[in-house]
Amino acid sequence: MTQRLANKVAIVTGGGTGIGAATATRMAEEGATVVVFGRREAPLKDVVASIVENGGKADYRVADVSDEAAFVSAIDEVVSDYGKLDIMVNNAAAFTWGALTEMTTEDWHANFKTTVDGTFWGTRRAMQLMQKNGGSIVNLSSICGVFGTAWMSGYSAAKAAVTNFSRAAASEGAAANIRCNVVIPGVIETDATAGMLSDDTARANTAKLIPLQRVGHATELANAVLFLASDEASYITGATLAVDGGRSSDLYTAMD
Template sequence: MTSRMAGKIAFVTGGGSGIGAATAKRLAQEGATVIVCGRREAPLAEVVESIRQSGGKAELKVADVSNERAFVSAIEEAAAEHGRLDVMVNNAMAYTWGSVDSMSTEDWHANFSTTVDGTFWGTRTAMRLMKDSGGGSIINIASICGLFGTAWMSGYSAAKAAVINFSRAVASEGAACGVRCNVVVPGVVATPATAGMLSDDQTRANTEKLIPMRRVARPEELANAVLFLASDEASYITGASLPVDGGRSSDLYTVLE
């Protein structure tokens, strides 16, 4: 363990698996006390135990990010227990598949309740707490789908685009009081959420052909980006959207081999 985040209190949503779990572990490795939040206790407990076994500090809060009262209470309780909140990582998301012409209003809204509303509630609560304690860092997790149109995922794409521009506004408002807000923009990452699209060798190979680096990301690679933006090394960075996508968003014409 090193100490880039020593003494910091960090709250990570969607922390039971994938990017959230990797982020919680990475922040703890660097000395942060990490509160891991999610809907299901069992996976959260596994992450917390893994962190503790490695010598880190972590605890869990069970809360549904799409439930405003439960989610806000979890953040406020964590801050009260530890005296402050230094880092907020809004990673939890939800999505539905389907064509625009067949999508129900209910399915459309389902893309926003966690991804947009939850990010707003988490950010608003964190800003209030961080202003009172002299500043902090908010990192919101978007997606490459928020940069480009994605067939069959219009709701998810719209929600992630909203997260990106919302975060710019937050950065503008928070800068004067020391609250930074940045976005990490993943491409395809090997997580439980993408297990279906990477379910066999051929499907995975076809996906990787579209990525200039010719591979999907590991959750730990996204966690490293979050760590940087959360740390004091990024003290003059706010309002940024950092793609961590193997070059996918930089490549207009992909050469298929």
């Protein structure tokens, strides 16, 4: 590996599974000290153990990003323990599923508490801590926030909010050399998408909607986050990078 993140300290929320775990792993492979955040201790411990076993540096904090006080306190604890924060990846999200006509106000707000509020709290605290030395923030949106998705109206709205919030944050952070960018995942194979990819037929039908004709892997998404977090992207801020096999760039209809 090239050690692109040598001597960097990174936080990855939602780091116990899926995209978060893959991102933490890739960052550790490139030399970062990575601290994974999540609500459940067991998967966090597993990710840290795997990273350390492979020669990387990692730690974890049990923290619910929908709890402002607990989340901010955990970020501050990382800075107290490791002396700084160079990279903040706001990956944690939550969603409710169901018809708009049946959605309760509680269901609607549940999409925003983790996905939008958590991203706001994580970005705000990171920007406060990065004022002196700069840094990189990468926020995770979704293809649902680009198109809108039936039965996921709350989540679609929340992820669209993350994208425009991040653009504003990029403008505000630029003077202090704090970059803020967005990665937009398409269909990535994780535990969260297991239901829609439950068998070969479902997988094939999903692949037909994607120009590259396949579902993405978590490591492919992690590589995009890694790039934007690294100094290789030092002149990139306020950008949105779609990692979706071409889905968001084309009105694509599969032909037999």
